[in-house]
Amino acid sequence: xxxxxxxxxxxxxxxxxxxxxxxxxxxxxxxxxxxxxxxxxxxxxxxxxxxxxxxxxxxxxxxxxxxxxxxxxxxxxxxxxxxxxxxxxxxxxxxxxxxxxxxxxxxxxxxxxxxxxxxxxxxxxxxxxxxxxxxxxxxxxxxxxxxxxxxxxxxxxxxxxxxxxxxxxxxxxxxxxxxxxxxxxxxxxxxxxxxxxxxxxxxxxxxxxxxxxxxxxxxxxxxxxxxxxxxxxxxxxxxxxxxxxxxxxxxxxxxxxxxxxxxxxxxxxxxxxxxxxxxxxxxxxxxxxxxxxxxxxxxxxxxxxxxxxx
Numbered sequence: 348x349x350x351x352x353x354x355x356x357x358x359x360x361x362x363x364x365x366x367x368x369x370x371x372x373x374x375x376x377x378x379x380x381x382x383x384x385x386x387x388x389x390x391x392x393x394x395x396x397x398x399x400x401x402x403x404x405x406x407x408x409x410x411x412x413x414x415x416x417x418x419x420x421x422x423x424x425x426x427x428x429x430x431x432x433x434x435x436x437x438x439x440x441x442x443x444x445x446x447x448x449x450x451x452x453x454x455x456x457x458x459x460x461x462x463x464x465x466x467x468x469x470x471x472x473x474x475x476x477x478x479x480x481x482x483x484x485x486x487x488x489x490x491x492x493x494x495x496x497x498x499x500x501x502x503x504x505x506x507x508x509x510x511x512x513x514x515x516x517x518x519x520x521x522x523x524x525x526x527x528x529x530x531x532x533x534x535x536x537x538x539x540x541x542x543x544x545x546x547x548x549x550x551x552x553x554x555x556x557x558x559x560x561x562x563x564x565x566x567x568x569x570x571x572x573x574x575x576x577x578x579x580x581x582x583x584x585x586x587x588x589x590x591x592x593x594x595x596x597x598x599x600x601x602x603x604x605x606x607x608x609x610x611x612x613x614x615x616x617x618x619x620x621x622x623x624x625x626x627x628x629x630x631x632x633x634x635x636x637x638x639x640x641x642x643x644x645x646x647x648x649x650x651x652x653x654x655x656x657x
Contacts, residue, residue: 354372356370364434366411366413366438367389370409371394371406373397373403376406378405378451378630379450380396381442382409383435383454383456383459383463384411385456386486387541389409390410391416396619399619401619402619402623405626410438422540423542423543424511424543424546432469436473442476450479452477453479453480455481455485457483457484460483461486463482477567478568481569482570482571484577484579484580485573487559487585488555489579501548505545512540513545514542514547516542517539523578523606524606524607524612525612558588562587562591568594568629569594569597569598570598571599572602572618573599573609574605576606598625602617
């Protein structure tokens with residue numbers, strides 16, 4: 348497969364913020380995959396999906412959320428996480444202006460999963476354009492325990508400078524990713540956000556809890572992909588979300604031994620096959636019922652398909 352040409356455009360949100368949007372030129376695309384990034388990252392990291400042979404006919408689009416990547420906005424601090432929903436809605440409108448008829452799937456990775464969930468449960472103008480949801484390593488409850496020094500720094504900043512981006516979010520990459528090359532890419536990426544404010548962390552904690560409560564409003568077909576050795580996302584938060592889901596068309600795929608960064612992991616080829624299979628089924632006909640354990644066609648050793656807990 349020939350390498351897809353990466354294109355970067357700028358759009359303006361309804362509140363006047365300029366966002367950078369990445370897309371990879373796809374000839375005769377069959378559907379649109381709009382990717383919402385995790386904490387600190389940016390849309391450029393979704394080249395792994397755009398270049399995958401399994402997704403050759405998928406048009407991948409990925410904005411840099413405000414304060415991230417090449418987008419406008421203060422890095423490492425935000426007044427309200429709901430501002431990210433404006434970024435998503437503006438990107439959906441931008442996408443529809445270019446591909447008005449193709450089915451649109453929303454993909455949220457890590458923290459981006461909570462943004463996708465909140466967006467789909469909102470009343471923003473373009474929510475109805477989305478026809479399916481993929482969550483990759485969703486963080487709906489964080490599990491990393493802060494070090495004593497980090498706790499003391501947090502308390503000092505809470506009192507003295509709650510909006511100053513001074514809390515590091517890097518330094519333990521190996522807990523989240525077992526791809527050494529990608530860890531090096533993160534360490535040397537000047538666009539990666541490395542510090543956040545205490546206000547950001549406090550708002551994030553409330554945001555994740557709120558995302559779990561939005562589960563009944565999610566009624567679209569859902570594919571949830573997770574690693575069995577994800578030390579970043581607490582499994583309890585994910586299972587609480589699944590128990591409350593409004594959708595009955597749900598597939599959960601767990602990749603044995605995989606870490607949080609599923610898009611850069613030895614399990615990534617299996618993840619790409621899972622996405623390809625799910626897209627083919629849902630774009631080729633009406634959504635079906637939740638998949639029974641182990642019944643997904645082509646299921647291979649190394650990952651399992653399961654129903655949400657009763």
